Amino acid sequence: MGFIWSLIIGGVIGWLAGLILGRDVPGGIIGNIIAGFIGAWLGSIILGGWGPVIGGFYVIPALIGAIVLVFIVGLIFRSLKRSA
Template structure:
């Protein structure tokens, strides 16, 4: 059950990062979940594990990491398209 909870929280973090930046993540909900998981790991690596925790993720570092990831992915996709 905790794995499902982690998927839900990861998806919400990825969705929130896309909404904050105004840039969508490719592949819909699967992309949001992947962005949430990778962003959580990136944020925890860069900022540590502080703040409230939910579903195994420290929410603030995970959200900041996901925002960074979404911006990097959108810049790469924009460069590839042009």
């Protein structure tokens, strides 16, 4: 059950990052989950572990990391669209 809870929280974090930036995460639900997991990893590297923990994620660093990730992925996809 812990793994499923982590997937749900990762998806919500990825979804919130896309919502805050006003961009859709490529890949839909799976993309949101991946953005949440990678964002949590990135946020913990940049900011460390602090704030509330839900589903094994430090929520604030994970959200900030996911926002950075969604922003970078959005820039990459936008530049690929222009060149195609």
